[in-house]
Amino acid sequence: MVSFNSYIMNSYLKFILPVLFLGALFSFKYKDTTQIDPPTGIAYYHFYHIKDSTQTGRLYSEDFMLTFNTQKSAYSSRTRYKQDSTMQVKLAAAELKNSDVIDMGTYSPVTEDDVYNDNGKISVIKNNREQRYLIKENSEKINWKIDKETKNLLGYTCQKATGICKGRKYTAWFTTDIPASFGPWKLHGLPGLILEAYDDRHFIKFTCTGYVNQGDMQNVKQVSIPSDAISTTTKEYEQMKKAQSEGFDMFGINSGITVDKVTSSGGNSNSGQKKKFTINYPLEITD
Secondary structure (H helix, E strand, C coil): CEEEEEEEECHHHHHHHHHHHHHHHHHCCCCCCCCCCCCCEEEEEEEEECCCCCCCCCCEEEEEEEEECCCEEEEEEHHHHHHHHHHHHHHHHHHHHCCCEEEEEECCCCCCEEEEEECCEEEEEEEECCEEEEEECCCCCCCCEEEEEEEEECCEEEEEEEEEECCEEEEEEEECCCCCCCCCCCCCCCCCEEEEEEECCCCEEEEEEEEEECCCCCCCCCCCCCCCCEECCHHHHHHHHHHHHCCCHHHCCCCCEECCCCEECCCCHHHCCCCCCCCCCCCCCCC
């Protein structure tokens, strides 16, 4: 048996602890069955999102990486990758010591989605437990309006553009010095790589923190969709997630792991009742 004597999470996420934990635990066990389709560049992004518009001081943040070549790109959580790697090391060390107690430290919520772009066609891989699910989206062209205004980002001259993506208006700054028609998340379609983008309320923002051109290309995500992903729809996937959240028996795995204690990093319980957190400003407001 493996038990956790310290497993700290944000208080508003306590109700989905088992799903978050098991998702992180098994995500690094995937076997890479993707066909060889190597990237030629990697862009790193810091992302922040104010999910509750009534609590604008409460930021959700995460680091991502975009790997791409001339035709395709893959966008995934770098934070998730680092957490999974750390967890794998700790589990391996505990197994080596024959220890039944692991201090996993603080676990941050991470994005389960990987976004793939194949010549403008967007697909999303949902990394759920030991399986990947593929959801292909309807083609949606972003009608960018390119402005003459420019600014410098990471030493690159970037030009301003505005457009609507997934129901929200974005300002994007792209550079033709990197001739890749991609950007963070589902933003794409400009004649250069998007280095910065934010919505009209600045509640959502993507900022490129670094770019590698044909440099350190080891251990990065390939740009082709994994061949073992199971095709599904958003409705079917959400139904499955709902079933998972309604009980623990659905996991159906013999992991030998029990959660003995959960503590919250939300602060002192005597500090008074906290304002309820509500996701009323989602990343997407259209299907």
